[in-house]
Amino acid sequence: MPKNKGKGGKNRKRGKNDADDEKRELIFKEDGQEYAQVIRMLGNGRCETYCIDGIQRLGHIRGKMHKKVWTAAGDIILAGLRDYQDDKVDVILNYMPDEARLLKAYGELPEKFKLNDPVAGGVGIYGGDDEDGLDDHFDFEDEDIDEI
Numbered sequence: 001m002p003k004n005k006g007k008g009g010k011n012r013k014r015g016k017n018d019a020d021d022e023k024r025e026l027i028f029k030e031d032g033q034e035y036a037q038v039i040r041m042l043g044n045g046r047c048e049t050y051c052i053d054g055i056q057r058l059g060h061i062r063g064k065m066h067k068k069v070w071t072a073a074g075d076i077i078l079a080g081l082r083d084y085q086d087d088k089v090d091v092i093l094n095y096m097p098d099e100a101r102l103l104k105a106y107g108e109l110p111e112k113f114k115l116n117d118p119v120a121g122g123v124g125i126y127g128g129d130d131e132d133g134l135d136d137h138f139d140f141e142d143e144d145i146d147e148i
Contacts, residue, residue: 026099026102026103027078027093028103028108029078029108032080032081032083033078033079033080033081033092034051034052034053034078034079034081034089035051035052035076035077035078035079035103035108035109036049036050036051036052036057036059036076036077036078036079036089037049037050037074037075037076037077037113038059038071038072038073038074038075038077039056039073040073041071041072041073042058045060045061045063045066046058046059046060046061047059047061047071047091049077049079049089049091051079051089052109052110052113055086055087057079057086057087057088057089058087058088058089059077059079059088059089059090059091060088060089060090060091061091062090062091062092065091065094069094070094071091071094074114074115075094075095075100076094076095076099076100076103076109076113076115077091077092077093077094077095078091078092078093078095079091079092080092097115100115101115
């Protein structure tokens with residue numbers, strides 16, 4: 001029987017989270033990059049994003065981030081625009097919640113980007129109204145509930 005020479009298997013490597021405590025420098029967008037918010041995850045390293053310039057694009061999570069940095073709906077990301085495909089972007093960086101708040105405080109993100117609540121199917125990004133211009137939210141008063 002062979003002698004064990006390693007210090008553990010796959011589960012030991014999965015549990016490491018060394019870089020989580022460190023503060024990193026805030027990275028702003030450059031030419032060919034845009035801030036975006038993830039609308040929903042599509043699987044296979046892809047996501048649907050809503051960029052600041054008002055265009056909804058398909059995002060591709062690059063291999064360096066694929067299983068190391070988890071991206072969820074509602075996250076603010078830095079997306080690299082493609083010269084040859086306008087409807088696709090590459091996810092370069094996933095901002096942490098405190099970094100996203102700093103970007104909004106510096107005026108880099110518009111007011112319509114909601115940072116705290118995750119986005120379900122794109123509702124909440126566009127300012128509350130759908131394409132037809134109708135608001136789907138209902139406000140009930142306490143007296144309305146008693147009548148039902």
